[in-house]
Amino acid sequence: MLEALQFEFMRNALWAGLLASVACGIIGTLVVVNRIVFISGGIAHAAYGGVGIAFFLGISPTFSAAVFSLVIAAVMATVTLRNKQRADTIIGVLWALGMAVGIILIDLTSGYRVDVMSYLFGSILAVPSDDLIMMVVLDVVIVAVVAFFYNGFLAMSFDEEFAQTMGVPVKTLYFILLGLMALSVVMVIRVVGLILVIALLTIPPYIAEKFSVSLAWMMVFSTILSCIFSFTGLWLSYAFNLTSGATVILVASLFFFVSLLWGRARVST
Amino acid sequence: MEDLAVEVRNVSFAYDGHPVLRDVNLEIRKGEFLAVMGPNGGGKTTLLKILLGILKPGKGSVLLFGKHPGEMAHKIGYVPQDTNINKEFPISVMDVTLMGRLAALGSGWRYSATDRLLARQALERVKMWDYRHRPVGRLSGGQRQRVFIARALAANPAILFMDEPTASVDKEFQTELFEFLKELNTSMTIVVVSHDMAVLSSYVKSVACLNQTLYYHDAAEITDEMMEMAYHCPVELVAHGMPHRVLRRHED
Numbered sequence: 001m002l003e004a005l006q007f008e009f010m011r012n013a014l015w016a017g018l019l020a021s022v023a024c025g026i027i028g029t030l031v032v033v034n035r036i037v038f039i040s041g042g043i044a045h046a047a048y049g050g051v052g053i054a055f056f057l058g059i060s061p062t063f064s065a066a067v068f069s070l071v072i073a074a075v076m077a078t079v080t081l082r083n084k085q086r087a088d089t090i091i092g093v094l095w096a097l098g099m100a101v102g103i104i105l106i107d108l109t110s111g112y113r114v115d116v117m118s119y120l121f122g123s124i125l126a127v128p129s130d131d132l133i134m135m136v137v138l139d140v141v142i143v144a145v146v147a148f149f150y151n152g153f154l155a156m157s158f159d160e161e162f163a164q165t166m167g168v169p170v171k172t173l174y175f176i177l178l179g180l181m182a183l184s185v186v187m188v189i190r191v192v193g194l195i196l197v198i199a200l201l202t203i204p205p206y207i208a209e210k211f212s213v214s215l216a217w218m219m220v221f222s223t224i225l226s227c228i229f230s231f232t233g234l235w236l237s238y239a240f241n242l243t244s245g246a247t248v249i250l251v252a253s254l255f256f257f258v259s260l261l262w263g264r265a266r267v268s269t
Numbered sequence: 270m271e272d273l274a275v276e277v278r279n280v281s282f283a284y285d286g287h288p289v290l291r292d293v294n295l296e297i298r299k300g301e302f303l304a305v306m307g308p309n310g311g312g313k314t315t316l317l318k319i320l321l322g323i324l325k326p327g328k329g330s331v332l333l334f335g336k337h338p339g340e341m342a343h344k345i346g347y348v349p350q351d352t353n354i355n356k357e358f359p360i361s362v363m364d365v366t367l368m369g370r371l372a373a374l375g376s377g378w379r380y381s382a383t384d385r386l387l388a389r390q391a392l393e394r395v396k397m398w399d400y401r402h403r404p405v406g407r408l409s410g411g412q413r414q415r416v417f418i419a420r421a422l423a424a425n426p427a428i429l430f431m432d433e434p435t436a437s438v439d440k441e442f443q444t445e446l447f448e449f450l451k452e453l454n455t456s457m458t459i460v461v462v463s464h465d466m467a468v469l470s471s472y473v474k475s476v477a478c479l480n481q482t483l484y485y486h487d488a489a490e491i492t493d494e495m496m497e498m499a500y501h502c503p504v505e506l507v508a509h510g511m512p513h514r515v516l517r518r519h520e521d
Contacts, residue, residue: 033358151378155368158358162349165321166371166424167342168378212359213404 004238009125013244016127017230019135020191020200023184025223026146028201029208029215030177033157037202039076039178042091044185044197046072046098051119052105061119062131062186069182072098077178081171122193122245124234131190138183145180146219149173154215191230192245200226203252207259229255273335274299274428274458275320280329282315289315293329293483299427302454302472305462307479313462316479317432320460321347334427342372346426346457348417351437356406362416363401366392369423384423391419395449410437414446428458435465447472 004010031040050068054061072094080087106116118126146153155163156170163170188197208221233248275297282290289312297303307313318324319331322338322345333341346369369391370384392398395415405413414437421429431450435443450459451472461473477483 033355149378151368151371151374151380154360154364155371155378158360158365158368159349159354161318161321161323161353162347162368162420163371164323165342165345165347166368167339168371209357209359213361213402214359214364218359 008129009127010238012127012129012132013124013234014231015132016124016135016190017234017248018227019132019139020188021204021223021226021230022139023135023142023187024200024226025204025208025221026142026219027177027181027184028226029205029219029222030146030153030157031181031201032205032209033215033218034177036080036178036181037198038088039080039091040181040185040201041198042076042095042098043069043073043178043182044189044194045095047182047185047189047194048102048119049098049100049105050102051116052102055109055116056105062134062190065119065189066183066186068098069186070179073178073182074175077175081174118193119189120193120195121243122189122191122196122248124191124230124244124248127190135187135190138187142180142184145176149176150216153177157215192248196245196249199249199252200229203256204229207255210259210263225255272299273297274301274333275460276330276332276335277316277320278330278332280316280319280326280331282312282319282324282327288481290319290326290479290483291481293479295477295483297458297460299458300454302450302459302474303461303477304473304475305460305477305479305483307464309464311464311480313464313479314432316483317430317460317462321345321430343424344427345372346421346424346429348414348421348429348431348434350432351410351413351417354405354413358406360405361401362392362397362403362405362408363388365405365416366401366420366423369420372424387425388419388423391422392416394422395419411439411442414438414442418449422453426457428460429453431459431461433463433465434461435463 005014031037047065047069049072050065051061053059053068054064057064076087076091076094079090083090152163152168152173155166155168156173160170184201185194185197188200192200204222204225205218207225208218212218212221229252230248233251234244236242236251237244237247273296275295277293277295280290280293281288293312293316305313305316315324319326320333320338322342331338334344338345366388367380367384370380370387371378373384374380389398389401392401395418397412397415397419400408400412400416405416408416414434429450434446434450438446450461453459454472454474
């Protein structure tokens with residue numbers, strides 16, 4: 001592993017893993033406690049529409065995916081607030097629609113489609129330095145916004161109705177949360193690809209929740225776990241020449257099942 | 270008019286065209302201890318949410334102390350049903366109680382030393398201060414309810430709303446709970462919403478029955494026969510549509 005660090009792409013990959021883990025840890029925690037995993041999956045997959053638009057128009061895929069995800073997130077936020085009963089169906093439709101738009105637009109784009117797989121399964125070994133700067137900026141935004149609204153997010157996540165009676169603007173916070181989620185998703189797509197985003201958003205918080213005393217600690221533990229999964233996965237993928245994104249998720253899933261068994265064992269003793 | 274805590278005028282509410290409340294009128298005086306009874310699905314929760322400002326009435330108006338519920342957030346104490354709470358959520362008793370201070374804070378929601386002191390006093394009042402570091406998920410139903418009462422009290426409310434207070438609490442604690450509410454009632458108005466007749470203890474000063482439409486009972490004597498009537502009142506009232514009296518007003 002150490003000799004691999006002489007390569008810039010490897011150093012960039014580690015940085016990307018670390019930066020994506022910060023977003024995953026913070027936003028993933030809010031996703032898990034607010035039970036909006038399905039929405040995060042919807043946004044991640046619909047983001048492919050943004051990638052398709054980028055290829056079709058010849059613009060930056062990351063930028064396009066970010067804008068497209070934000071739009072989809074705003075639509076999903078509106079729908080889930082207006083029609084709670086059928087929200088899951090509509091999210092499912094947007095999920096599929098986004099992907100379909102992406103695939104059709106890439107069909108319509110002549111030639112060049114080498115890069116497409118990297119959006120589906122991640123391309124952590126091919127993160128340019130420019131993207132790292134963008135990831136730093138996004139992390140700073142996420143940390144700042146969540147820190148500023150922390151007590152509001154906490155109240156909304158724990159007991160939405162009580163938060164409302166206390167005058168906390170839960171609808172506005174919900175829109176902000178989904179917006180931050182869209183940005184995180186675009187970032188995490190870099191590391192594990194859009195198909196695997198849900199796993200990296202949810203597995204670290206799920207494990208962290210069991211030994212956290214507060215939401216803030218849950219975010220910190222999730223970030224650390226996410227780093228461990230990313231680095232271990234990256235190392236294994238390098239050592240055995242495997243797809244990095246899938247390897248990261250495999251490591252995370254292994255930890256997930258171990259934590260489940262451990263939790264069971266603890267209950268039965 | 271000045272001694273009214275709650276004024277509900279001709280309030281109707283429907284979910285997707287399905288009426289839940291019809292032309293509800295209710296006046297609650299300051300210092301009142303009211304139980305809103307009625308069957309499940311009779312609109313109790315909806316009425317409570319309208320009083321709390323979570324839902325807007327389709328028709329009619331609601332005033333709390335002469336103002337819209339949204340402007341009165343800092344005067345409202347709300348104790349929800351225990352079942353609404355995610356027990357895995359990583360949060361301590363103290364952090365839950367501090368949420369009662371949210372309405373008094375600015376948009377940054379930063380707690381001051383005063384907020385912490387008020388939360389502490391509220392926890393001491395319900396005898397849960399020793400548990401302040403404990404995760405709420407690891408408390409018993411009765412202990413958790415005390416914490417939720419403390420959270421409501423931390424707001425220094427003028428009116429306290431409780432949803433199904435007897436639902437997750439054993440019989441023994443119920444008496445203690447009502448004794449405590451009676452004591453609180455000397456300094457604040459209390460509205461309890463329940464389908465359980467157990468709340469119709471001697472501590473309650475008046476009763477309203479709600480099954481889409483609302484009937485208010487003020488004063489009357491408790492007899493076995495009347496208890497029986499009150500128990501059946503949501504159904505009976507719909508049957509013959511006549512208000513009747515259940516409880517006598519307490520003169521203490």
